[in-house]
Amino acid sequence: MLHRLRFSLLAACLALSFPAAAADLDKGKEINGTCAACHSDNGQGGKKGEYPRIAGQQAKYIESQLKSFRSRTRVNIPMFPYTQERELSDDDIKDIAAYLSGIVLDTKMPTYTGNEDALTKLLMADKVMIIPRAEGDLANGEALYQKQCAACHGKTGKGRGMFPMLVGQYTNYLLRQVDLYLKGDRPHDEDGTVGRLNALKAQDIQDIMAYLTSIQEPKE
Ligand code: HEC
Ligand code: HEC
Known part of the structure; x- marks a missing residue:
């Protein structure tokens, strides 16, 4: 929590000092509408890893991968059309990377108080992501x-x-x-x-x- 608060303060300071360089999180959220079709609303990915998790991933790494997809350094046929210049500019890449990297997914099921309605419960559980244990030494x-x-x-x-x-x-x-x-x-x-x-x-x-x-x- 403290960490997130610090992050928002930092983000606010950066926005004040360099207005042009700060990522636009609202824009990022809007762009995520397109990504959600495959990577799901909170960036959890899906179909057991056919679509990777992108929530909470490092922002710089997300940016670098989107650019690699765009230039075909990393081949990703399903995503190629979304990364073409007109679809995803460098500014868009900054915004979506900042938005996704800020999504926190829990590794524990939430403790319900018993007063939540079904929708609230669903939204809470949707922010949990636990990878099943893999076998090995x-x-x-x-x-x-x-x-x-x-x-x-x-x-x-x-x-x-x-x-x-x-x-x-x-x-x-x-x-x-x-x-x-x-x-x-x-x-x-x-x-x-x-x-x-x-x-x-x-x-x-x-x-x-x-x-x-x-x-x-x-x-x-
Ligand atoms: C049509 C489905 C589809 C859509 C829409 C889509 N992706 Fe993907 N994405 C994929 C697939 C499939 C992979 C994994 C490719 C592989 O296995 O190498 C992937 C991989 C990625 C990765 C690499 C993750 C990693 O850990 O290396 C990032 C980042 C990513 N997508 C971001 C996005 C963003 C941002 C959007 C929206 C602008 C988006 N994707 C839209 C299918 C999609
Ligand atoms: C010298 C730094 C370095 C070391 C050490 C390293 N990696 Fe990586 N790893 C990278 C980089 C950089 C990438 C992203 C590459 C790219 O841009 O495609 C990566 C990506 C990956 C990915 C893909 C992640 C994704 O989301 O698509 C896997 C899996 C991985 N590394 C496994 C390993 C394992 C296992 C080891 C140890 C045996 C290891 N790496 C050691 C630098 C390193």
């Missing part, structure tokens, strides 16, 4: 993740800047991306098809996935 997953992935994707898997969050993302989606990286169809890090992911065994990747689904809730 958690100790091996933790050791590998912390040694080989955390430097970029963050110790808690939330990502930072250009590095995407991996925790809270569909396991199926992540595995599909790893597959694309291994085949060299999507660039991961500068090493290309001889990068760090290629050095891992399939079971190691599975163990990392298991670990990622085990750390969704912050430790009390």
